[in-house]
Amino acid sequence: MLYQSLDNPKIKDLKKLHTHKYREQKKMFLVEGEHLVLEAFQTGYLEELLLEEKTDFSLPVETNYVTKSVLKELSNLDTPSSMIGVCKMKEPANKIGNRILVLDQIQDPGNMGTIIRSAVAFDVDMILVSEDSVDIYNSKVIRATQGLLFHIPIRVCHLKEQIVELKEKGYPIYVTKVDGGEDVRQVDKQGKYVLVMGNEGRGVRSEIMELATNYLYIPMNQKCESLNVGVATSILLFALKDRDDSE
Amino acid sequence: MLYQSLDNPKIKDLKKLHTHKYREQKKMFLVEGEHLVLEAFQTGYLEELLLEEKTDFSLPVETNYVTKSVLKELSNLDTPSSMIGVCKMKEPANKIGNRILVLDQIQDPGNMGTIIRSAVAFDVDMILVSEDSVDIYNSKVIRATQGLLFHIPIRVCHLKEQIVELKEKGYPIYVTKVDGGEDVRQVDKQGKYVLVMGNEGRGVRSEIMELATNYLYIPMNQKCESLNVGVATSILLFALKDRDDSE
Structure with a gap:
C-alpha cells in the first residue's frame, strides 16, 4: 500500500x-x-x-x-x-545480571545514547533508568546509540527501591564523588557491581547518594571540575571491565 | 554605553x-x-x-x-x-610538550568540545587540529568544553607535516584501529606520545594512518563496532595517563 x-x-x-x-x-x-x-x-x-x-x-x-x-x-x-x-517496545528480561548501570535523571539525549552505546561495549548486563530521565525511545537517543539500544535490557523504574534491593543482595553500589572517593583504578576486584551516574548538572540525587557502599572518582587535572557524563560513565565502565579482565 | x-x-x-x-x-x-x-x-x-x-x-x-x-x-x-x-584568539605557545592529541576532521561540535574538556582533564599538553575540522571557536564547541578551551593550547594546522616532524623527534604515533592493534592497557610505558583520532564516520585519513608507529584498540564487546569519538578519545587519554601515573 x-x-x-x-x-x-x-x-x-x-x-x-x-x-x-x-x-x-x-x-x-x-x-x-x-x-x-x-x-x-x-x-x-x-x-x-x-x-x-x-x-x-x-x-x-x-x-x-x-x-x-x-x-x-x-x-x-x-x-x-x-x-x-x-x-x-519489549519488556526487559527479569534476569538482572552482574553488571548494572543506574542512570539518575540524565537529560541530554546525546548523553543518554552515548551511555547506552558504551554500556554495550563494556558488557553491562542491565541499565536501570529513572522515570524522570530523557525517554530512551526519543529519536535522538536512538540515533546516538547507533542501534545498540536493541542490544541491552533497559528498565525504567523507581531507582531507590531497586538499589536497596540490589544492595541487600550484596552488590557494591558505586557512586562517583569528586572529593573523597576511591580512585576507580584501585577499586577491589569483584564479580558484580552497580554503578550509579547522575544528572548533567546536579549529579546523583541525595537519597540515592546515601545508598552508596563505595564512592569512586576518576583521577584528573584539577583545572577540570568534571567530565561530560557520557565520557565519565564510559571511562568508569571501561575501568571496571579492565579490572575484571585481568582476573 | x-x-x-x-x-x-x-x-x-x-x-x-x-x-x-x-x-x-x-x-x-x-x-x-x-x-x-x-x-x-x-x-x-x-x-x-x-x-x-x-x-x-x-x-x-x-x-x-x-x-x-x-x-x-x-x-x-x-x-x-x-x-x-x-x-x-591567542597564538598557542611554541612549546609542544610531551602529550600531544591530534584531531583529524572531527565534525561534530559536541564531540570536539567534549574532547577538549577531556584533554585538559588528562593532562594533554597540546592539541593539533586539522584545518577541515569543525571550528574550535564555534559556540557549541565552546559550550561543550565548559570553559576548558581556555586552558589548553590548540593549533590548527596541516597535520601530516607536524606528525612527520614529531615522529622524527622520537614521539610514538598512536592511531586507533579496530582490528589488529595493541590493547591500550598493554601499551609500553613511555614519557611522551602523539595520539591521533579521526572523523566520526571515516576515521583517520590514510596518509596519516600510514605514519603510525603503534595501532591501539580499546577492548570491547563485539556487538559494538565502535564508540563515540569523544568517548574513545577520553578513554585512551585516561588509559595513557593511567599508565604514566603508575610509573
Missing part, C-alpha cells in the same frame, strides 16, 4: 509517536535509516517497514510505501532517509 | 562573529554566560563585556550594555544569558 496523504489516520497516528506520552501509551516507537531498521529487525523489535516509494529494499515484515512528503512528516531528520521502521 | 539598535554597525559587526570566516578574519570570537565569561577573563582572552542593561556584574575590562533584543541577536542560545564576552 502507498500512503500519500498527511491526513491519513494511520500517518497521523504514527506522527504522534514523536511524543513521549504517545510512545508510552502505544508501546511503539520509530527508527529511521537502514542501519537502525536492520538492527531493529535483527533483534526482533521491527513490526512494520515504511519505505519511500520506489525504494529497492526488503525485509520479511509488513511493508508499506509512503511518498516523500509523508516520509518527511514522519521524520525527525533535516534530510530524511528513505525508510522508517515502526517498532514495538 | 547602551546599544539599543540591531542596525548599529558595532552590533552588526559582532553578529558576523557567528561565522567561522569572520572569526578567522578578525581573530575574535564570542562566549555566552557568566561561567564562560569568567573563564575567558581569568585566562586573558576577554577583551570586552556586553551586559544586558541593569545586570549587576562587573569585571575590570571594557564594559558596555545592550538591550534584551540586541542580546538576543548576538546570542546563539534559545534562552540567552545576561552577558556576552568578546574574546581575542
Whole structure:
C-alpha cells in the first residue's frame, strides 16, 4: 500500500509517536535509516517497514510505501532517509545480571545514547533508568546509540527501591564523588557491581547518594571540575571491565 | 554605553562573529554566560563585556550594555544569558610538550568540545587540529568544553607535516584501529606520545594512518563496532595517563 496523504489516520497516528506520552501509551516507537531498521529487525523489535516509494529494499515484515512528503512528516531528520521502521517496545528480561548501570535523571539525549552505546561495549548486563530521565525511545537517543539500544535490557523504574534491593543482595553500589572517593583504578576486584551516574548538572540525587557502599572518582587535572557524563560513565565502565579482565 | 539598535554597525559587526570566516578574519570570537565569561577573563582572552542593561556584574575590562533584543541577536542560545564576552584568539605557545592529541576532521561540535574538556582533564599538553575540522571557536564547541578551551593550547594546522616532524623527534604515533592493534592497557610505558583520532564516520585519513608507529584498540564487546569519538578519545587519554601515573 502507498500512503500519500498527511491526513491519513494511520500517518497521523504514527506522527504522534514523536511524543513521549504517545510512545508510552502505544508501546511503539520509530527508527529511521537502514542501519537502525536492520538492527531493529535483527533483534526482533521491527513490526512494520515504511519505505519511500520506489525504494529497492526488503525485509520479511509488513511493508508499506509512503511518498516523500509523508516520509518527511514522519521524520525527525533535516534530510530524511528513505525508510522508517515502526517498532514495538519489549519488556526487559527479569534476569538482572552482574553488571548494572543506574542512570539518575540524565537529560541530554546525546548523553543518554552515548551511555547506552558504551554500556554495550563494556558488557553491562542491565541499565536501570529513572522515570524522570530523557525517554530512551526519543529519536535522538536512538540515533546516538547507533542501534545498540536493541542490544541491552533497559528498565525504567523507581531507582531507590531497586538499589536497596540490589544492595541487600550484596552488590557494591558505586557512586562517583569528586572529593573523597576511591580512585576507580584501585577499586577491589569483584564479580558484580552497580554503578550509579547522575544528572548533567546536579549529579546523583541525595537519597540515592546515601545508598552508596563505595564512592569512586576518576583521577584528573584539577583545572577540570568534571567530565561530560557520557565520557565519565564510559571511562568508569571501561575501568571496571579492565579490572575484571585481568582476573 | 547602551546599544539599543540591531542596525548599529558595532552590533552588526559582532553578529558576523557567528561565522567561522569572520572569526578567522578578525581573530575574535564570542562566549555566552557568566561561567564562560569568567573563564575567558581569568585566562586573558576577554577583551570586552556586553551586559544586558541593569545586570549587576562587573569585571575590570571594557564594559558596555545592550538591550534584551540586541542580546538576543548576538546570542546563539534559545534562552540567552545576561552577558556576552568578546574574546581575542591567542597564538598557542611554541612549546609542544610531551602529550600531544591530534584531531583529524572531527565534525561534530559536541564531540570536539567534549574532547577538549577531556584533554585538559588528562593532562594533554597540546592539541593539533586539522584545518577541515569543525571550528574550535564555534559556540557549541565552546559550550561543550565548559570553559576548558581556555586552558589548553590548540593549533590548527596541516597535520601530516607536524606528525612527520614529531615522529622524527622520537614521539610514538598512536592511531586507533579496530582490528589488529595493541590493547591500550598493554601499551609500553613511555614519557611522551602523539595520539591521533579521526572523523566520526571515516576515521583517520590514510596518509596519516600510514605514519603510525603503534595501532591501539580499546577492548570491547563485539556487538559494538565502535564508540563515540569523544568517548574513545577520553578513554585512551585516561588509559595513557593511567599508565604514566603508575610509573
